[in-house]
Amino acid sequence: MTTLEIKGDWNITKGKLKQKWAHLTDNDLEYVVGKQEELLGRIQKRTGETREAIEKALHDSCPTCG
Numbered sequence: 001m002t003t004l005e006i007k008g009d010w011n012i013t014k015g016k017l018k019q020k021w022a023h024l025t026d027n028d029l030e031y032v033v034g035k036q037e038e039l040l041g042r043i044q045k046r047t048g049e050t051r052e053a054i055e056k057a058l059h060d061s062c063p064t065c066g
Contacts (some may be wrong), residue, residue, distance in 0.1 A: 010031055
């Protein structure tokens with residue numbers, strides 16, 4: 001995934017990501033159009049996961065993303 005585009009119902013996706021990484025907060029998962037890299041960075045910082053793992057989790061949680 002070279003460009004991350006968040007579409008669809010972000011609230012459902014946030015819920016699934018919180019199930020995977022329970023310590024993520026709403027602030028961590030605040031999505032702003034055009035700030036996809038910042039979102040990935042926040043999740044990566046809080047979880048310690050690789051960018052690839054986060055992108056996979058986003059894709060698995062939200063089929064309309066990316």
